[in-house]
Amino acid sequence: DQQVKQNSPSLSVQEGRISILNCDYTNSMFDYFLWYKKYPAEGPTFLISISSIKDKNEDGRFTVFLNKSAKHLSLHIVPSQPGDSAVYFCAASGDSGGYQKVTFGTGTKLQVIP
Amino acid sequence: ETGVTQSPTHLIKTRGQQVTLRCSSQSGHNTVSWYQQALGQGPQFIFQYYREEENGRGNFPPRFSGLQFPNYSSELNVNALELDDSALYLCASSLASGRKEQYFGPGTRLTVT
Numbered sequence: 001d002q003q004v005k006q007n008s009p010s011l012s013v014q015e016g017r018i019s020i021l022n023c024d025y026t027n028s029m030f031d032y033f034l035w036y037k038k039y040p041a042e043g044p045t046f047l048i049s050i051s052s053i054k055d056k057n058e059d060g061r062f063t064v065f066l067n068k069s070a071k072h073l074s075l076h077i078v079p080s081q082p083g084d085s086a087v088y089f090c091a092a093s094g095d096s097g098g099y100q101k102v103t104f105g106t107g108t109k110l111q112v113i114p
Numbered sequence: 115e116t117g118v119t120q121s122p123t124h125l126i127k128t129r130g131q132q133v134t135l136r137c138s139s140q141s142g143h144n145t146v147s148w149y150q151q152a153l154g155q156g157p158q159f160i161f162q163y164y165r166e167e168e169n170g171r172g173n174f175p176p177r178f179s180g181l182q183f184p185n186y187s188s189e190l191n192v193n194a195l196e197l198d199d200s201a202l203y204l205c206a207s208s209l210a211s212g213r214k215e216q217y218f219g220p221g222t223r224l225t226v227t
Contacts, residue, residue, distance in 0.1 A: 043220045044157070044218045049214065101162075
């Protein structure tokens with residue numbers, strides 16, 4: 001049962017344009033959402049997060065939008081840069097009997113073309 | 115500030131053997147989680163340790179076990195290795211309270227033949 005889904009395995013975007021990465025979830029108990037970026041041979045690196053009480057969080061070129069009614073979140077990168085090329089994981093967190101369990105999606109590989 | 119480190123980087127084992135993977139948490143972090151990432155998949159939660167006690171576990175059999183030490187370093191032990199255990203194993207540390215983001219190590223690539 002995949003509770004966090006990233007339906008686009010890959011995405012190609014021209015440098016300077018907007019990258020939009022999407023994520024859907026099924027569990028209403030999730031109350032915190034995170035995006036991680038992963039380069040080859042490295043562990044995932046935290047990028048940005050959003051609490052379920054908000055619908056938008058912005059940090060520089062990165063903005064995360066949350067639509068709770070649709071159980072959907074998206075990550076916008078503007079403008080996209082070649083260094084943004086990586087695999088992006090969406091993750092959702094919720095209380096699971098006394099601890100915060102984090103569930104990851106399968107990732108979207110972003111390629112930013114110079 | 116020291117980041118999360120893991121050892122070894124790569125490991126090759128034979129089916130049926132046992133393996134121990136090690137992790138050193140980021141300074142000041144008292145919670146460590148272990149994940150298994152199969153090829154083309156996202157990280158799958160194995161278990162979490164807080165103050166040397168396992169306080170959460172994913173859908174992994176008992177042959178996956180762990181330890182957390184007083185200095186917050188951690189081990190993942192896997193007994194009776196199976197071919198499907200071949201994966202990247204990630205360790206992540208975090209604070210039990212406050213911000214919820216985790217800090218990941220580079221992982222250990224385990225190959226079971």
